[in-house]
Amino acid sequence: MTGLEILMGVGGGLVLALAGGLFWLDRQFEEPSAKRVVSVAGALGAKSVLAVFAHPDDEQLIAGLLIRAVQKDGAVTRMITATKGEAGTPLPQISRLEELGTIRHAEVLKNGYALGIHEQLVWDYPDGGLVDQDFEILVARVQDQIKAWHADLIISFWPASGFSDHQDHKTIGAATVEAVKRMRAIDPDTAPKAIAYILAPCAMMQRLGGALGKRVVANQPAPTHAMPGEGWAKIRGWDNHASQKGYVQKTYGMPPSLIHRLYDKEHYYVEEF
């Protein structure tokens, strides 16, 4: 064997190992037991979709659902973001720290527009402090908005796990479920027909997510639906969320351009009434 042949052999082995590694990683983001659908909104016959989240950039998790609801099903999409995300860590820092909330408020409006969201509200609850607020008032506000917008499909976080165990996520999820429950008790005909909870990918969280990942998996249900995640929109979304652009690299050790090609689906637990 010449030196060149040895070198080519080693190089080929490395390429194979890398390809195998990427294939394995890709599998960690799949949920084979979930029903595959083209669009969750379409599968449920929804025409008025409302996402209720805690922070600017939470909507990145459901970009596929929002885009496809508009483009494939002719639905109207709307979103509430309960806080301005002022307590987040800027990655990179692109503004004075005391103005981070203003910047992130603008970023979520910009990304919402890019996703085709028809109307958006960004409330002024304190980032990181949603759990300390008056729960009854929060429920009433969500309820009023569902009513005003005649929403038939609600998207939020599963209250026990919040996708990442973030207390704000769990609180907004709990308030949203409570709002829907109360509306259904008053008048099932005008209340939402379903809630779709965005779930974290189980295998990835279990194997690579540390103690937090295991906690999330233990507290969330198995997904009922899987749909294309429109990774290109999420990659673009991190440009819109410029103050959070480095977050994916820091969390996954990979750039958005790679992670959103591996993590290419969205998984939901759908509760139909």
Ligand SMILES: [Zn+2]
């Ligand atoms: Zn969040």
